[in-house]
Amino acid sequence: MENKNIKLNDDIVLDHDLLKGPRHLSFDEKRILATRVMKKHGVGGVTLHWVNAISWFLLIFTGTALLSASYLQFAPAWYINMMDGIFGTRGAMLHFHIAVGVFWVTTLLLYGIFGYKNYLLDFVKHDLTIDKDDIRWFPAKAKNLAGKLNHYEMPPQGTYNAGQKAYAVVVAFSTLTLMITGPIMAFHIGSTTIIQWSMMLHFVATMSVFAGVFVHVYMAALFPEERPAFFSMITGKVNELYAYLHHYKWWTEIKNEEHAFFAEELKKDGIDLPALHDCKNIANHQVNSKVYDMNGDEL
């Protein structure tokens, strides 16, 4: 930003009390929050999510059909026959499964190695660590689904709510297990005992993720309340009303970061911005009437 002529616009009705705890919003506040957006996922995260999700579906579709010995078999026989028909031979299906698996592991390793600092560490430390609010969230969510508790009474949540965190933790452990057991089976590494245990762990890891995926997909793609989250996995952005209601702790964090960013920018121009809690409004930050988010991206 070359032009440091930053001004806080003051026609905003959002007062800083919003930062003190989730509360019932007035119609105006809702309207304003609903029209503003915040960045939730970066391009890296969105790409990884979809590459990962597509790989998982391909791997589950072929993997469950490869598991055909009756004492191990998971999928019904008609499904296995259908997949055999699609691929022609078992060998072709196994090679496809291994090829997708190798591609998937490579993608994750690249993400883990090159994105270690910027993405992975941040995701694990910031997004996945569990706190007291997360533990209180589970019973509260049950009541909320039963219609006995509204959003304002729910324990405030961070970037991800406790349910999402729990699923992400299951996915993370399963992913590690699969990244190790897959190659052991595909490339016959180690003794037969190692391969036999790998096989069992491979199934367990897969099925743990599989068991949660219906909830995950329903909540993300079909459940109306979470619809902004679905679009955030495409555009990277969510509206602030959703963030305020569902991810209150994350919302305040972003507000504080934004404020700190602008305080610093204004300081360079010799303007002292009062501390956030002393500001009259939680305002949009405008530069020459353009609105920027905390990353300096134009909204």
Place this chain on the structure above:
Amino acid sequence: MSKYAMVIDMDRCIACHACEVACRSHYDVPVPYYRNWVHDLRPEGVYPDIKKVSYVGLCNHCDDAPCVKACPTGATYKRKDGVVVVDKDLCIGCGLCIEACPYGARYIDPVKEKVDKCDFCIDRVEQGVEPACVATCIASARIFGDIDDPNSKVSQLIANGAQPNVSSKVNVGPNIYYLDSHNHFPVVQAAFPPKVPNMPTPQKMWTKVLRPLFWLAIGGSFLGQLAAFSTQLFKGESDIKE
């Protein structure tokens, strides 16, 4: 349709191991493994009344083959002509078939890291040539043929009393028959009884505990979400902005 089988004539076998060597060289079988073996038992009895017995063995191409059932990928399967073969493309070297085989007929090839065993030299048989061990045997102690054909030599020998190596505990329909008139076969059976197919611990855990658990979990979560979605469709969606 033919169904292949082999008869070992113990009366004729002189335990020269030529069949074992022929097989080893034909298929590059590394020591200490065998696709086909002659195990010499210690001589029994007191001179001049001595019994020297050898166990001539190979895959029994069992009718109810435990190895076929154990194989998770379908790499091991039984052909229509009765020959049990391994599709090397599909084998992951897990060794579950080895645990299941009552006759110790399988091994993991240390170089290819895949399982290997006797396939009745099916490539040769399909070209009209006898299996390598049969062609090599100087005493004609191995007779290979089709037991679906009642006039074949094997069918006749079986009718004359050749018996498979089965026990009261394990009978999986083996297709190697032993002809013996000197009471040598019971000695072999006592020394090498077919063993009960074994399933390793992780597979037992999966089959007995984990698989039913995951069926419940996956079925439950699918039905739960289906119910939630149906209710949502039925009720109509409420506005997020309230």
